[in-house]
Amino acid sequence: MTAPTPRIIAVDGPAASGKGTLARRLARHFGFAYLDTGLLYRAVGLRLLRAGQDPADEAAAIAAAGTVTPAELGDPALRSEATGQAASAVARIPGVRQALLDLQHRFAVAPADEKGRPTPGAVIDGRDIGTVICPGADVKLFVNASLETRAKRRHKELLDRGEAIIYARVLEDMERRDQQDRNRSVAPMAKAPDAFEIDTTKLDADGAFAAALTFIGSRLD
Numbered sequence: 120m121t122a123p124t125p126r127i128i129a130v131d132g133p134a135a136s137g138k139g140t141l142a143r144r145l146a147r148h149f150g151f152a153y154l155d156t157g158l159l160y161r162a163v164g165l166r167l168l169r170a171g172q173d174p175a176d177e178a179a180a181i182a183a184a185g186t187v188t189p190a191e192l193g194d195p196a197l198r199s200e201a202t203g204q205a206a207s208a209v210a211r212i213p214g215v216r217q218a219l220l221d222l223q224h225r226f227a228v229a230p231a232d233e234k235g236r237p238t239p240g241a242v243i244d245g246r247d248i249g250t251v252i253c254p255g256a257d258v259k260l261f262v263n264a265s266l267e268t269r270a271k272r273r274h275k276e277l278l279d280r281g282e283a284i285i286y287a288r289v290l291e292d293m294e295r296r297d298q299q300d301r302n303r304s305v306a307p308m309a310k311a312p313d314a315f316e317i318d319t320t321k322l323d324a325d326g327a328f329a330a331a332l333t334f335i336g337s338r339l340d
């Protein structure tokens with residue numbers, strides 16, 4: 120007997136919209152594996168920063184992307200603002216996206232939890248999951264919030280983590296990153312036509328989870 124095809128929930132949206140918070144909660148709720156694909160691009164960006172290389176250096180970025188492994192995705196330095204900017208720069212390079220494609224597809228086809236145990240489905244979050252990585256996903260969500268709300272959340276997060284940075288800088292960086300992610304020529308951040316949009320500007324994490332569950336309804340049966 121062949122194993123059933125894993126169920127896929129694709130969660131896309133801009134930085135600090137709350138998609139990771141929602142995706143992790145959905146994964147726990149359904150007993151699915153979870154992949155934060157932003158960490159893959161961050162891992163590539165961080166490697167270049169640590170090697171003193173320019174994140175726009177295509178050859179160096181493609182070489183780094185070819186050797187990224189899930190094992191390095193726990194590094195706390197991945198969460199810094201500088202790494203986020205470097206991630207957005209490498210994410211524009213078609214060869215980098217191509218190099219990270221296989222890892223994401225393998226995860227979607229055979230999802231497994233942190234202990235390597237197979238799960239009946241996966242929640243995958245990023246910018247192009249519903250449009251490029253898993254266009255046939257069972258459920259597609261697009262999580263959004265106003266730029267100011269997202270910048271406030273990210274600023275608080277960075278301060279809590281001990282990163283000294285002013286709000287105006289976070290706002291400016293986030294606006295630049297949004298532009299770059301939306302307007303790049305390959306796999307731009309976009310809401311899939313069949314995605315359900317959740318605006319978290321005035322919705323807390325519990326509200327976003329409830330809205331997602333209502334939309335998911337019987338779609339995973």
Ligand SMILES: Nc1ncnc2c1ncn2[C@@H]1O[C@H](COP(=O)(O)OP(=O)(O)OP(=O)(O)O)[C@@H](O)[C@H]1O
Binds near residue numbers: 325
């Ligand atoms: N609905 C919500 N309301 C208020 N704050 C929220 C909500 N969801 C998440 N947050 C908070 O906002 C911050 C960003 O959330 P989260 O990391 O989930 O965003 P993200 O979209 O995954 O960001 P990134 O793409 O940069 O990883 C976190 O501090 C989180 O606790």
Ligand SMILES: Nc1ccn([C@@H]2O[C@H](COP(=O)(O)O)[C@@H](O)[C@H]2O)c(=O)n1
Binds near residue numbers: 134135156158161207
């Ligand atoms: N599927 C994805 C995921 C991420 N990116 C790029 O990585 C940057 C960092 O992502 P975070 O979710 O951790 O903020 C992001 O700004 C994108 O440029 C991507 O292109 N595709």
